[in-house]
Amino acid sequence: MTIHPxxxxxxxxxxxxxxxxxxxxxxxxxxxxxxxxxVLSDGPHGVRRQEExxxxxxxNAARPSTAFPTASASxxxxxxxxxxxxxxxxxxxxxxxxxxVLLGPGVNIKRSPLCGRNFEYFSEDPLLSxxxxxAWVRGLRTHGVGAxxxxxxxxxxxxxRMKISAEVDERTLRxxxxxxxxxxxxxxxxxxxxxxxxxxxxxxxxxxHRLLTQILRDEWGYDGLVVSDWGAAASDVVAAVxxxxxxxMPGTGAGSAALIExxxxxxLDEAILDRAAARVAELxxxxxxxxxxxxxxxxxxxxxxxxxxxxxxxxVLLKNDGVLPLSAEAEGAIAVIGEFARTPRFQGxxxxxxxxxxxxxxxxxxxxxxxxxxVIFEPGFTLDGRADSDLVDQAVATxxxxxxxxxxxxxxxxxxxxxxxxxSMDLPGDQLELLRRxxxxxxxxxxxxxxxxxxxxxxxxxxxxxxLEIWLGGEAVGSATASLLFGDTNPSGKxxxxxxxxxxxxxxxxxxPGDGRTVLYGERIYVGYRHYDSVGRDVAYPFGHGxxxxxxxxxxxxxxxxxxxxxxxxxxxxxxxRDGAEAVQFYSVPPASEEDRPAHELVAFEKVFVEAGGxxxxxxxxxxxxxxxxxxxxxxxxxxxxxYTIQVxxxxxxxxxxxxxxxxxxxxAPPLTLDSAMGEWFADAEGAVxxxxxxxxxxxxxxxxxxxxxxxxxxxxxxxxxxxxxxSKLPFxxxxxxxxxxxxxxxxxxxxxxxxxxxxx
Ligand code: BGC
Numbered sequence: 048m049t050i051h052p053x054x055x056x057x058x059x060x061x062x063x064x065x066x067x068x069x070x071x072x073x074x075x076x077x078x079x080x081x082x083x084x085x086v087l088s089d090g091p092h093g094v095r096r097q098e099e100x101x102x103x104x105x106x107n108a109a110r111p112s113t114a115f116p117t118a119s120a121s122x123x124x125x126x127x128x129x130x131x132x133x134x135x136x137x138x139x140x141x142x143x144x145x146x147x148v149l150l151g152p153g154v155n156i157k158r159s160p161l162c163g164r165n166f167e168y169f170s171e172d173p174l175l176s177x178x179x180x181x182a183w184v185r186g187l188r189t190h191g192v193g194a195x196x197x198x199x200x201x202x203x204x205x206x207x208r209m210k211i212s213a214e215v216d217e218r219t220l221r222x223x224x225x226x227x228x229x230x231x232x233x234x235x236x237x238x239x240x241x242x243x244x245x246x247x248x249x250x251x252x253x254x255x256h257r258l259l260t261q262i263l264r265d266e267w268g269y270d271g272l273v274v275s276d277w278g279a280a281a282s283d284v285v286a287a288v289x290x291x292x293x294x295x296m297p298g299t300g301a302g303s304a305a306l307i308e309x310x311x312x313x314x315l316d317e318a319i320l321d322r323a324a325a326r327v328a329e330l331x332x333x334x335x336x337x338x339x340x341x342x343x344x345x346x347x348x349x350x351x352x353x354x355x356x357x358x359x360x361x362x363v364l365l366k367n368d369g370v371l372p373l374s375a376e377a378e379g380a381i382a383v384i385g386e387f388a389r390t391p392r393f394q395g396x397x398x399x400x401x402x403x404x405x406x407x408x409x410x411x412x413x414x415x416x417x418x419x420x421x422v423i424f425e426p427g428f429t430l431d432g433r434a435d436s437d438l439v440d441q442a443v444a445t446x447x448x449x450x451x452x453x454x455x456x457x458x459x460x461x462x463x464x465x466x467x468x469x470x471s472m473d474l475p476g477d478q479l480e481l482l483r484r485x486x487x488x489x490x491x492x493x494x495x496x497x498x499x500x501x502x503x504x505x506x507x508x509x510x511x512x513x514x515l516e517i518w519l520g521g522e523a524v525g526s527a528t529a530s531l532l533f534g535d536t537n538p539s540g541k542x543x544x545x546x547x548x549x550x551x552x553x554x555x556x557x558x559x560p561g562d563g564r565t566v567l568y569g570e571r572i573y574v575g576y577r578h579y580d581s582v583g584r585d586v587a588y589p590f591g592h593g594x595x596x597x598x599x600x601x602x603x604x605x606x607x608x609x610x611x612x613x614x615x616x617x618x619x620x621x622x623x624x625r626d627g628a629e630a631v632q633f634y635s636v637p638p639a640s641e642e643d644r645p646a647h648e649l650v651a652f653e654k655v656f657v658e659a660g661g662x663x664x665x666x667x668x669x670x671x672x673x674x675x676x677x678x679x680x681x682x683x684x685x686x687x688x689x690x691y692t693i694q695v696x697x698x699x700x701x702x703x704x705x706x707x708x709x710x711x712x713x714x715x716a717p718p719l720t721l722d723s724a725m726g727e728w729f730a731d732a733e734g735a736v737x738x739x740x741x742x743x744x745x746x747x748x749x750x751x752x753x754x755x756x757x758x759x760x761x762x763x764x765x766x767x768x769x770x771x772x773x774x775s776k777l778p779f780x781x782x783x784x785x786x787x788x789x790x791x792x793x794x795x796x797x798x799x800x801x802x803x804x805x806x807x808x
Contacts, residue, residue, distance in 0.1 A: 051325030053332065056080060059307055059317070062324040067284060067295040067302025071101025074294065074327055082328045083335040087274075087296070088144070090195070091151020091167060091183075092117050092394070092521065093401030094137060096144040101297070103277040104465065105400030112140050113350040113522065114394050114403040118153060119499050120361040120518035122169035122543035123593070125630035126654040127182040129360055134186025134194075136350050141192040142341040147334040148193040148239060150398075152180040154227040155203050157500070157544045158574055159559040163205040163468045166395040166499020166519050170543035171575030171590065173223055174649050174673070177230025184235035191337025193238025193330065196231045198276055199263075200224050200252060201568075202243035206468045206560035209279075212246035215568040218642070220247070221677040221684075222572050225262065232269050238330060239272045242292060244279045253279045259291030272326045277398075285309040289316075293323040347404040355407070355523030355530075360628070362531050364538035364594040365504070365514040365546075370451065370491045372534025372596055375418035379450025383410055384442045384485060385478075385495075386426045387455035392497040393524045397465025403522035409455065409495070412529035423449065427481045432459060434477045439484060447488040453532065454485055454511075457497030463519075468560055472503040472550045479507065486510040495528060501546045505587050516540075534596055539628035539654070541593030541698065545575050547586050554578035576699040577645035591632050591649075591698035597623030597659060601631070601703040606693045613669040613708065617695045621657035628656045631665055632696045635674055636705075638689025640714060644676060647694060669693075671710065680717055688712030719790060721783045725769055726762035733793040738766075741786050745774040 054062055061077050069075040069084060076084035089095040089103075092115040100107035115121070115133055124130070141149050153164070157171040169176040184194040201213035201224050215224065231237060240263065242253040252258055253275050263269045274294040280287035284295045284302040295302040309315035364371070373381065388410040394401060414422045425442035429435055446452045456478045462469055473479070486492050486507070493513040496502065497520075508514060515538070517528050530536045547553050554570035561567065573581060576590035603618040619629055631654070634647040651667040674691060675684040689712070694705040719727065719734045728734040742751045750773040753761055761769060766786075771779040 050321055051329065053080060053082060053328040054321060054324050057324070059310055060303070062320055063303035063306040063310075065324040065327045066288060066293065066306060066320060068298030071297040072097065073298070074331060075298065077328075080328070081332070083331050085147045085327075085331045085334060086145055087148040087150060087195070088141070088146040089151070089398045090149045091153055091399060092121070093399070093403075094140045094144050094146055094149060095399065095401055096146055103398045105397045109402050110144055111402045111404045112144060113347065113354055114401040115354045116358050116361050116521040116524070117166040117394055117399070117499055117519040118169045119166045119543065120520050121357055122175065122179055123363050123516075123518065123540040124357065124360040124654070125175070125541055125543070125652055126360055127178060129357055130179045130182040131186035132353065133357055134183040135189050136353050138187045138190030138192040139342055140345045140350065141187070142190050142338065143343055143345040145338075146192065147338070148195055149187060150195045150197065150241065152183045152194065152231070153197055154180040154231055155198055156224055156227060156574060158203040158568070159553055159555045160472050160501045160544070160547070160550070161469045161559060162203055162500065163464050163466065164395070164397070166463055167399055171545065172543070172649050173226035174230065175543055175652065176227040177234070178652075180227065180231040181234035184231060184237045188235070190341065191334065193334050194235075195239040195241045195274060196228060196237045197241035198243035199228050199240050200243060200258060201247050202245050204468055204560045204566065205466055207563055208466075209244040211561055211563070212249050212565045213568060214248055214565050216571060216679070217682070218677040218679045219568055219571045223574055229267055232263075232267050237271060238334065239274045239294075240269065242273055242275050242279060242287075244276050253292060254283060254286040254290045256290040264291065272330050285315050288323055289319060293326040351405055351523055354521045355527045358517070358520035358524045358527035359530055359536040361518060361520065361540045362527065362538055363516040363540040363542055363592075364531075365516055365588050365592070366508060366511070367594050368512040370493055370512040371515070371532060373451055373532050375416065375420055375533065377420065377450060380421040380423055380448065381413065381417055382442075382445045382449035382452045383413055383422055383424045383455070384427045384446060384452065384481070385455030386428055386430055387457050387495075387497050388413075388424065388453070389426065390430060391525050392457050392460060392519060393521050394519050395463045395465075395499045396460060399465070406522050407525035409525040409528040412526040413453070413532065416529045416533050416535075427454070428477045430459060432475060432477065434480070439481050442481060443484045443488055446485045446492070449489065450491065452485060452489045452492045453495060454482055454492055455495045455497065456482065458499070458502060463499045469500065472501065474502050482507055483510070493532070497524075501544055503549065503587075504546060505548045508587065534625070537596045537625050537627040538593065539595060539630065541591050541630045542588055543590070545579055545586050545590045546588040547579070552579075552584055552586070572645060577648065580699055581646040586700075589698045589700040591630070591696065592701070593630070593698075595623075595627045595629070597621055597625040597627040599627075599629045599657070599697070601695050601697075604693075604695050604704040604706050606706050606708045608671075608708070608710070611671055613671065613693065614666060615651065615669060615693055615695075616664060616666045617704070618662050618664050619655055619657055620662040621659050624659050626656070626658045628654055629697070630654045632698070633667060633669065634694040634696055634699065634702070635669075636692035636694065637674065637676070638687045638691060640676065640687035641717070642676060642679060647699070649699075650674065650693075674710070675713075678714070681715070685714045686710065686712040687714050721767045721770070721787070722765050724763050724765055728766065729762070733790060737786055737789040737793055740789065741782065742774055745776040745782060747773055747775040750774065
């Protein structure tokens with residue numbers, strides 16, 4: 048192996064110091080070789096630049112930066128362009144704040160609504176997560192800033208995240224958990240991948256050669272840098288580097304000492320250290336060179352406006368019985384109830400915590416927008432969770448006298464954070480009691496929800512007229528909310544995760560968050576809608592659901608194979624009176640295959656803006672490979688043969704049209720063995736001949752004369768069991784050998800099946 052020119056003159060100590068970082072947010076500079084230090088910072092929805100007092104839990108101060116909507120919000124936009132624009136704005140801020148690598152995006156899968164970090168993740172679906180994550184990375188890169196797609200892989204809970212082992216079968220890992228990362232890597236080549244704290248199937252990710260080298264590099268062709276989550280490699284940096292880790296963060300000095308010692312005593316091949324050091328050096332040189340001539344400030348006002356636009360595009364109108372949009376010209380007062388209207392919840396806690404440049408609250412924005420209408424505010428509850436009956440009584444009295452009632456509810460800040468999970472999907476009891484009493488006195492109640500992970504709406508959704516989910520919508524969420532409520536912006540967000548009726552319905556319910564040592568991914572590939580739609584379970588609001596103030600119709604759907612992809616076209620018409628955007632979803636229903644498949648899976652999506660009365664022809668391209676499943680038997684991706692039904696849908700439960708298309712697959716029949724069923728042998732042309740010949744010659748008296756009633760009983764039996772009984776004239780081992788040998792001959796000759804009753808030759 049040739050040594051990279053950047054490191055060829057470096058001492059062992061210098062190389063080790065590159066691979067194990069320098070400080071909390073910096074890599075080591077080797078000035079004599081022209082290798083600068085990289086600055087890394089969290090991410091992912093703002094730039095958390097700490098100049099001193101570094102910490103990875105959101106405790107110490109950081110410089111102000113724009114707090115964009117968190118990932119559970121931005122994912123609900125279903126808008127790649129918007130995510131790319133957000134990435135680009137983050138790139139500008141990262142440059143202005145001296146950051147080379149922004150630690151994001153988070154593409155872990157929302158396996159359970161309880162994961163404390165769901166606000167930092169996009170979706171329960173890997174295609175949506177991967178597409179949006181890739182768009183974000185591409186945007187960031189336009190300013191020469193590197194991304195760190197995280198947390199690779201199966202870090203889908205916070206409970207015991209530093210020691211738990213996710214027990215995941217290979218197919219599930221490939222189709223769900225790895226797939227989001229694979230997509231980001233293939234579509235955006237992120238500068239770094241962050242290896243997570245947890246283990247997968249007993250092996251810590253950070254020291255898994257299979258995950259860090261075989262899959263990531265050898266299979267996917269990733270040539271960027273692999274960095275540890277903060278402290279993930281600290282206990283055995285040598286094993287981690289041997290497995291494929293390039294950068295151990297944060298730097299403490301202990302890591303490089305361990306690496307030097309390991310090379311000296313022969314426990315680590317120096318060539319492996321060289322490779323890692325070269326990747327760090329190369330990335331540092333490239334990214335730091337990109338600093339030259341870039342901005343030193345950013346336009347906080349413009350970015351605030353962008354944060355607002357993203358928040359507007361990300362809110363999901365879950366329900367609307369006609370009370371929205373509000374009108375400034377209508378009669379009567381607007382009651383604004385709930386402390387969150389005045390004190391917005393706009394981000395989650397932990398390493399992604401941002402000091403915003405400014406903060407809008409919905410109450411002020413509603414007052415500004417309501418014109419002459421009276422707006423009366425009642426806090427209704429306190430953020431410290433103490434029940435206060437006076438606050439409730441006042442809110443009820445105000446609601447009773449008002450024409451429109453807006454109730455701002457949400458999760459308390461301490462519920463959603465890195466490092467722990469939620470224990471329930473419910474809103475706090477005092478908020479539910481407030482809502483119960485308010486909804487009892489006014490029929491025009493709109494609930495506005497502030498939460499990162501989904502909350503249970505089932506107990507109360509029937510008692511209110513409208514529900515607007517605004518998520519943790521970033522620093523401009525307050526003004527965005529007023530714009531949506533008054534119809535200045537037409538809602539177009541759709542759920543990137545299902546809202547189930549109850550926690551007990553969630554597929555991971557019995558296996559979350561594990562026993563402290565392991566967590567079994569027992570629901571397998573049936574995460575989110577893949578489960579609910581396959582078993583027909585009712586949900587509160589399905590994956591992909593979101594209303595608008597206008598309506599859309601879909602027609603003229605067609606699908607054609609063009610090259611190596613399906614080209615699918617559909618016309619979307621805005622049949623209402625307002626301009627609006629629609630997230631159009633395409634699902635595939637696969638043909639029957641040798642392995643179970645979900646009822647349907649998202650294979651493409653497009654967000655389109657259509658003027659009132661106008662139409663838009665959408666064309667989307669689905670690479671045929673995106674229809675494949677991971678075959679547990681052949682340990683590779685295969686495509687089933689048969690008719691694929693491509694659905695165009697407004698949500699996973701609102702399929703508007705579908706079209707079938709026949710595709711030749713790559714599935715090959717499993718090889719016939721003595722463990723194959725008699726039915727499988729008879730279904731195979733040559734297997735049937737070989738078996739028939741054998742039976743003719745060696746059948747037990749009376750065997751083989753199966754009638755219609757007995758055939759279903761014997762056909763599923765493995766030959767190893769049925770053959771010794773059915774053909775007892777020759778002892779089984781010899782019988783089996785003979786059969787396999789005859790099959791091999793027939794396969795080789797590829798000749799026509801002999802007549803029934805022919806004897807073995
Ligand atoms: C988190 C990462 C974060 C890192 C640095 C860790 O605790 O899991 O997401 O990027 O700290 O703050």
